[in-house]
Amino acid sequence: PRPVKLAPSLLACDFSRLGDELRAIEGADWAHVDVMDGSFVPNISFGLPILAAARRASPLFMDVHLMVDRPERYLRDFADAGADGLTVHVEATPHIHRTVQQIRELGKRAGVTLNPGTPLEAVRPVLADVDLVLVMSVNPGFGGQKFIPASLERIRTLRRWLDELDSPAELQVDGGVTSQNARAMVHAGATCLVAGSAVYGEGGAQAGLERFREALK
Ligand code: DX5
Ligand code: ZN
Numbered sequence: 001p002r003p004v005k006l007a008p009s010l011l012a013c014d015f016s017r018l019g020d021e022l023r024a025i026e027g028a029d030w031a032h033v034d035v036m037d038g039s040f041v042p043n044i045s046f047g048l049p050i051l052a053a054a055r056r057a058s059p060l061f062m063d064v065h066l067m068v069d070r071p072e073r074y075l076r077d078f079a080d081a082g083a084d085g086l087t088v089h090v091e092a093t094p095h096i097h098r099t100v101q102q103i104r105e106l107g108k109r110a111g112v113t114l115n116p117g118t119p120l121e122a123v124r125p126v127l128a129d130v131d132l133v134l135v136m137s138v139n140p141g142f143g144g145q146k147f148i149p150a151s152l153e154r155i156r157t158l159r160r161w162l163d164e165l166d167s168p169a170e171l172q173v174d175g176g177v178t179s180q181n182a183r184a185m186v187h188a189g190a191t192c193l194v195a196g197s198a199v200y201g202e203g204g205a206q207a208g209l210e211r212f213r214e215a216l217k
Contacts, residue, residue, distance in 0.1 A: 005029035005170065005192040006212055007063050008205060010054065011045060011143045012196030018050070022058035024205035030063040032174070032194045033083070034143075037068040040092050041141035048081045055082025065113070065174065065194075067140045068092060072099045079106040087111030087134050087172075090122045100129050111172070115139060116148050120157055128165050132192070133158055138175030143196040147176030152188050159189025179211040186216065 007030035013021035025031060033051055038044040045067075055062060064083040068074065071088040072095065078086055086103045090112055093099050103110035111132035112123050116139055123133060135158060137151035155173060162169055173185050174194035182193055199208035 002191055004186050004190070004216055006199075006209065007032040007172070007192055007194045008199040008209070009034055009143065009174075009194050009196035012200035013205070014200075015046075015050070018053060019057040021200070021205065022054060022060065025199070025209065026058070026060065027206075028199075028209055029061065030085075030192070031058065031060040032196075033062055033064045034196075035064060035066050035068055035078075036141060040069045040089065041067045043141045048077055051078065051083065052081040061085065063087070063111075063194075065111075065134070066092075072102060075099070075102050075106060079108050083108060085109035085111055085132060087113050087132060089140075090114045091118055096123075097126055097129065100126050104129075111170075113172075113174075116151065120154055120161075123158075124161065127161055127167060127169070130169055132170040132172055133162070134172040134174055134194075135190075136175055137173050137177065140175070145176055147178075147181055151175075152184060155185060155188040155190050162189075179208075179215040182212055182215050 006028045008025045009032040011034040036043050036045040061084045063085045065087045090096050100110045109131040112130050113134035138145040170192045172192040173190045177193050177195045178198040
């Protein structure tokens with residue numbers, strides 16, 4: 001089996017101590033950065049200056065999840081601010097294939113994602129062109145929501161489609177992931193787990209990461 005990556009979501013961290021909160025997850029694989037525009041999703045999180053600050057504070061891979069309408073307008077800005085990977089929603093642009101190509105042309109890892117209510121077929125045409133597919137296991141917009149159980153079957157289906165293509169793309173899950181349900185995601189075929197409240201919650205991020213490591217042993 002391939003190694004599982006952990007990507008703690010900064011959305012759940014204490015922004016007044018961003019540097020410390022990043023250092024606390026240096027043992028993780030990626031930092032997940034949730035950008036929300038108040039239009040594609042009913043909440044506003046943060047944008048370019050916070051990503052740039054995180055970039056200055058940490059050498060971690062910055063995995064940027066754009067919950068933004070027409071993300072193609074901002075790809076270069078996010079690349080310049082320090083993104084290593086950019087993940088865009090298939091619902092947010094009429095030109096998902098072009099948008100993925102634009103991310104690639106910027107030299108960044110290209111990810112595609114979809115809301116829980118969007119049929120998986122929506123991402124199938126670009127599967128061969130992406131470095132990451134993200135299964136949203138909650139409706140995007142807020143941290144701390146409950147995992148939607150039907151997401152497991154969606155992970156299994158995407159695992160099959162990626163394997164059929166012999167694709168090395170990461171299969172990422174985001175929303176309601178905890179140290180209790182992490183193993184089930186990996187068994188379904190996920191290779192990268194995003195977790196916000198389950199990492200930055202009780203006892204701080206180092207303890208949170210340790211709980212995941214134990215669970216995935
Ligand atoms: C939700 C975000 C998630 C969020 C996950 O819209 O995309 O990345 O931070 O938070 P938890 O792990 O608390 O569900
Ligand atoms: Zn996210």
